[in-house]
Amino acid sequence: MNRIAILYQAQITPVKDGIQKPMKPGGYSDSGADIAFELIKNNINVITPVENPNQNNDKDWVFPDTKIGIEAALQKGAKIFWLNTVLYKHHNIENYFNKGLEFVGQTTKLVDVYDDKMFTNSLLKSNNIPIPKNELITIENYNNLLLELEFPVVLKPIRGRGSQGVTKIENSKELTNNLNKIFKKSSYGNAAYVEQYLYGQEITITVMPQGNYVINNKKEYFNRPWCLPAVKRFNHNNGIAPYNGTVAVMENSEVLSDKELQTTEIQEVYEHCIKSAQLIEIKAPIRIDCRANDEGKYFLFDLNMKPNMTGPSRPHRKKQDSLTLLSARKIGWNYFDLLSNILNQKWKFNS
Known part of the structure; x- marks a missing residue:
């Protein structure tokens, strides 16, 4: 396979229409390093900024999403860029879309538009998808x-x-x-x-883009987006699921039981999540947070364009399963299986 470079967010995003998106400390370099380490461990050709990266130093494994960082990766032979960063219109990576490279992640235009939660809520509502x-x-x-x-x-x-x-x-x-x-x-x-505020159960659903996948050693083609098993959240702090930078998701989240996954309510919310993913034409996983009302009906309240992809690849990161990885384990995927299936959805820019 062509050489892969993983990008992280090196600077805060520009203000758009007076709205600022906050930056995660480290700019997702932690999950980027988790991804790089796991892929390299499984003999995938990932390049790193330094020749002998320290497993404890996140930024030894990932390139900044600046022009200098992208050019450094290209100098080392990168042909695939894993966009483990926050994207927006006029992001530096757009200058390389027509260079014959391949990408893992969303398009800049998609994230720029749908990261606006009010705009996205309006779109979902107009398409009869339940939102609070x-x-x-x-x-x-x-x-x-x-x-x-x-x-x-x-x-x-x-x-x-x-x-x-x-x-x-x-x-x-x-x-x-x-x-x-x-x-x-x-x-x-x-x-x-x-x-x-909805008083019912909160769940998170990862939606994968249409494409070819390997599940239980069998190749499967999905002709539309599809859902990994729903994960329920618990141990809320004043009614809100705590930020995963404070509490590891493994401590307050678990996949629903087989019986729960088969309920009408869950099957219905899966369809709403799939329809949402189709509307915005996803190219990589998104994570949708949902919550039920008193009657058990689920409402979609947050479409996350860049789900966290942390994982237990490095010895000091053993409790770093992301919500998506918790969900993926239910269908038999380990961290590498999840990453390799995401990698299989890489795309080229078509102007």
């Missing part, structure tokens, strides 16, 4: 806010990252205090949104 009721809040209107939603609500960044900055709000005073904090810090830009 929500309302936009801006820095201009939040002091005179008259919410139509009843408390409690969930306050969220518009271009958020996992559960970072997500807060359950019990009353208007608490909402005002939290809005004051986030607008003062400008961590998420000049707008946010609230959505109704």
Whole structure:
């Protein structure tokens, strides 16, 4: 196979329409290093910035997603770029789309558009996909806010990252205090949104793009996106699943039982997730967080364009299964199986 370079996010994304997406410390270099280490361990041709990378140093294994970083990877013979970074329109990688290279990940245009959760919610709603009721809040209107939603609500960044900055709000005073904090810090830009709080079970579903896969040593072709088994979340902190940088997902998540996976409610939400993935034309896995109402009906509340892909490849990372890997294990995949199947979906840019 051609040489693979794995990119990580080296700098914060540009502000778009007044909205800022927060940056993960390290820019996903941790999961990038996990991926590189696992692939190399299984004799996949991955190049690294240094000749003898230290397994404890994440950035020895991955290239920054800057022009200098991409050019350095090309100098070392990279023909495939694994985009383990946050993408956006005019990202540096766009300059290399028409160079005959192959890519693993989403397109920059897709992420730029659908990372906006309000826009994506509107798209899903218009296609009869159930989402929680929500309302936009801006820095201009939040002091005179008259919410139509009843408390409690969930306050969220518009271009958020996992559960970072997500807060359950019990009353208007608490909402005002939290809005004051986030607008003062400008961590998420000049707008946010609230959505109704749902009291039912929370699950996460990884949706894989259509394509060829190997499952239980058999080749399978999926002619549309498909779902890995749903993972349920528990041990919430004030009603919100804790950020996985604080609590490892293995400590608060598990795949649903066989009986639960066969319920009508889960099968229905799978179809909604597949339809969502078709609408946005995914080229790599996405992760969709869903939550049930009092009657057990699931609503999609977050489409994550770049699921975390951490894994237990290095000795000091043994409890770093991502939500997607937890799910993949249910169908018999280990970390390498998951990564190699994702790698099989690599694509070339067609102008």
